Amino acid sequence: MNDLHPGKLGVADGIALVFGIVMPRVFLSTISNLIQQDGPILWLAMVIYTIIPLIILYMMAYVHKGITGDIFIVCQKLIGTIGAWGILLSYSIMFLSNGALILRLYSEYTLLTALPRVEFQVVIVWYAVSAGILCYLGIEALTRTSYIVMPFSIAAIGMILLLLIPFYIVYNLTPWQGNGVMQAVQTGIKGAGYNVGVLALVFLAPAFQNTRTIKKAALYALSYAGMLRVSFILVYTMVFGNAVGAEKTMPLFELARLVYLNQYLQRIEALFIVVWVVFGLLAVAGSLYVGLYLLAVLLKLPTLRPIVPLGAILIANLAMMPPDIGYVLEVDQKLITLFDVGIYVFPTLLFIMAWWKKRRGKLCTSASS
């Protein structure tokens, strides 16, 4: 029960945390790339996207159930100190680089959409400072804040999707197999790494009330995110179709720009910038927090606060490194491999170890009795 583990986070907090980390990807160029790959069946990939991390999380929850203590102790017991260091360090890198990438993309798109004449560094620093403050206030403030703003942001996005009804062309969803079902499944499996954020729940397990809270939070968060994602993809495909859909840099922004109900209700995209920024900031802050938390656990730090400014500076610098947006998108494509390792390899390894230990333990006890 220290600063790191308040032990009071409930289901709502968990939902907000995961939703905040996982969701913002959908608003970035990732979707445009995927729609070019998959065609109208992209929604299926999104469904798979959602289901796999859920299974992984349940596996991890199983791993965590038998052993008390933070994630480092768990890993240590299962695969030894060096393995634990390796795993946690790579997870920490994953989260931090995810944060940096989202920071960079959001800053780029801020320049493109809202503030075309601002210095690029200023935007990055601005976001990094804001995310740093959010982190600094602690995990409770972070999750509670995202929990409060979550319904409004979801409602705002839902509103965009509804206001676009006049632009729906349902036939854009056909031919229904798109570029092939297998292609979509492949994309789904490969892209599941983007949901690595759900593991934050397992890492922060001591901060939550119990395992049931975590499972419930993951279930709700992923299904909310999944539903929102799928409906977003459906609408996006319906409105833009394949060809134009693959052209867009910023799907959500383009959708919001398109809203034209009558001469009074139009040009509302500026207001949705607010929603968009909120999503981005929460994602950056969440990733930053989890990344730093893992470091803190590794180094056995009693509190997180002193390294928050450090982390903020770190991701701001990371974000400033790539020279152009094309390179950023390339890095994004490569990073998914790392995330895939995070979501497939490590949890499976831990799960097998846990299962084996448990079985051996059972065998031992049955043998002795």
Next chain:
Amino acid sequence: MGKRMISNLITGIKDVLVYQPPDQPTPFVLVEPRTEKEEIDGEFFPSAAVTEGIRELEFMINYAKKLDTFMQKSSKDLRSKEKHEVVKKIKAEFEMIQTEWKEIKKHTIKNHSIDGMYNNTVISTDINENQNMLESIYQLPLNKDVVIRSITISDQPKIKVLIVFMDGLIDKKIINMTLLEPLMFMKNSKEHVQGEDFISFVMEECLPSGQASRVGSFREVQQAINTGDAVVFFDGAGEAVTVETKGYEHRSIGTPTTEQSVRGSQNAFTEVLRVNTALIRTMLHASDLVTEMIPIGARGHSNCAVMYIKSIANEELVEEVKRRVSSISTDIITDSGILEHFIEDFPRNPFPQTLSTERPDRVAIHLSEGRVAIFIDGSPFGHILPVSFFTLMHSSDDFSLNLYYTNMLRLVRWFGALLSLLMPGLYLAISTFHQEAIPTELLLSIAAARAQVPFPTVVEILFMEFSFELIREGGLRIPGILGSTIGIVGALILGQTAVTAKIVSPIMVIVIALTGLASYSIPDYRLASAFRLSRFVFVLLAMSMGLIGVACGFLLFIAMLCSLKSFGMPYLAPLAPKTVNGGDIIFRSPAYHQKRRPDALNTKDEIRQKNTSRTWITDSSKGGNDHE
């Protein structure tokens, strides 16, 4: 002759030409009192107080030694020699020793009065000594407020009695009727009672007063006198009797001025603590409603009342509040707002962490929810704690009005709060960064209105905000009758002329006026001012980053509220962290549905009413079944 004339002339000219300082009284300069502390490095010099104490103790020891030798000598003398002479001699010596004692006494009194408190001094059996003590405490006869009346009662034996009270704080009639009259006409007691018994005899038989209690220390004596009680000292008794004679002038119970309501009670607290607690009792007739009095302030001796309902309020909360209140060590606290600063968790945060109210009905309701109320002598505001942000957005007559109407009002209120926080910031952000969000026609008219304004929008906003605050602050100080008129005229004329002079655009006037109006829709004054303060931050954020700045600011604003705690309770309690919905957060449910007390308060008894609070619904009505 000529020479003198010349010299006169010269001095005359000199007088005219040369500057002469005019005759002025010597200017008074408030100098720092000269302390006797000397700080020299290396050597230890005991401070004045210590040396004084040491000297005093030496005196006492010498005196004790002297007394001892005197006693030994006199006993020896009395045994051996002739009585007459010896007695005389002893008497003379005794008188000498007594005068010496008086000297010492005076000295020690003078010394003690440095800190002015005599908190630990006990009442002496010698009435003169007590009188001296009182005189030195109250700086008599310099101080004209304290009256010491000495009378003699009961012929046999004659007993000297001192009655001490503070003129103006007492009711003269009460003093005359319940104190002087019965004491002076006290018949000789049949049984010969003395000392302790005598006091209880007096208290039982001849003090027809509601409250009378025996006190033993000067601390209590002072507290009694300072709050308007009379203290009666008896010669020969080491105790005094305080008699309730309070009768000072105070404002009568009025109607609420800052929390007016259409419905609901129209009583408001006044400056007298006792009246305030009584007002709550008239609303809330609970037997286990506890009023604890905690004196605070080393000089002020203000009483602070902590009220709670024992069977509901969380014990830890009550303990914590009492702990914080009683731990305050300061000179004087005259207002509950000052007290709040001493005890709240985040005194640097502008958001109020207690609910300050002048309505007894509100206090009663919150007490019954399990909160704690704090009052302080002399302040017509009670403070309720802990509170959440949502409580502050509620108004007192929310429950007196129809459900749907109330909810509509609450929606208006929330909307107003949001406007008062964000409106200028949003306007600035949209009109300078995101012009596409404004309808074309409106944008063109904004541009047209702004075409001749020489300042950027930010300056316009700050200028108008500043004038608005000026009107608000100045209007407060304008003497009574003129106040509102000048405020309105000032606002109207200023706005009108500023627009015609093209210093601000007319749309800006609308924005600022709307914002100002909206900030009055927030029911809590202090919350409204916190919002007002934050508004400027939003203007600056909007100025630097447009809507992005506002969005970041808003997110951090919420995060700040989330991390705030009011006496251990999260500030956004029923929402974040999410707890059981009691039915009264942003909207309210019908009163009969609100089964539970606010969950975040962790009360002893969580259930407010049963599931079926309206039993008449399930009971069959009498009318139909009468003829059974």
Next chain:
Amino acid sequence: MYIRLILGTMLLSMGIFLSGCNGARESEEVAYIVAIGIDKAEQEGMIKVTYQIARPNVEGNKGEGEKDTVLISNSAITIAESLNLLKATTALVPSMSHVKVLVVGQELAREGLANMWGSLKRYREYRGSMFVLVAKGTARDFLEGNKPSFNISASKYFETMLDSGVETGYYLRVSFHQFYIRLKSNSAESYATFVDISNLSGKGEIATPKVAGSKIEGYTAGGIPLQGGNPIQFAGTAIFNGDKMVGTLSTTETRMMAMLLGNFNNGFLSIEDPLLPKKFLNVNLRLGSAPNIKVALEEERPVIDIKIMLEGEITNLPSGINYEQESYLRLLEEQVNQVCHEEMANMIQHTQELKSDVIGFGYYIRPKFTNYQDYLQYPWFEKYSQAKVNITIDTKIRRTGLMIRTYPVK
């Protein structure tokens, strides 16, 4: 708490510090463009871009009869360069974010606009929600000729004008987004609203003659007999094949197109009285349900089945024949069916001749494929011109207006 204050002040000071170079623009420093016109310039390979800039109505500065917009034209190689030229030649910073319409001269439209649309879509200030118009003459003339007769601003004029297109179905509102989607799609061809200036002579110019049983001819913009009022006309549709304009549809054809697109909300139809062909009948029609279109991909040529449900109300009945009665009503409905059928068939044939599937029948073949690649390989646009079209129109006259019977004039 302390650190929070420090961070807060840091943020603030940063904000204040940066306010100079963050690109805020006061609203009066911006020139709001409400319409853009693009024409072919005299010079080879260049375009002439006309900007209609709104002029804020500053008190006391406006002379009598002065227009509330300014027209500025310049010639450049590309749109982006033209914008640069505009920026260089005006005091205020031009902003595209309030552009309502994009007008393209017919000459340029017929040459093809492929290289232009990209730059319009990429730059953030151009919006997908601006409307696309094709001017019969030049865009510059069109914008110049626009003199709203009612006291509304230019921006409002375009919006209300295009909004009221749904009242008749004689022209369709096309946003740039819709236009662009169709430009890139394999399922449909683009179209745009056709506009022109009338000479206000009161003489008309018939584009499509009336079909048997109908009483109305089709016009295209500029051809509507008009006297007085605003000289510019919105009528008909310019249709494209790829990025090249290939022809126009007249008002009556546009109405049929609106039915097929499911946009037909309201429109009067004047037809011959089935029993007294000299007299006429007037019904107010609207779509009863979304058009039911099926496309079968037969071996040699696709077959398009169209079922249209129309609902109507009698608005004029000069003959005095009691069409309100059930039995006569059938006759009336039959007449409407027949007229609409013929007009629609003519219209579709017209588009087939122009090889432009503006209605978007191509969307309806998509479910026939399971794979996107297969669909892309199917040469729909070539097949379309050979397609066989079956049209079924089913009209229900639901109401008879404010009268239920007519008594003859004595």
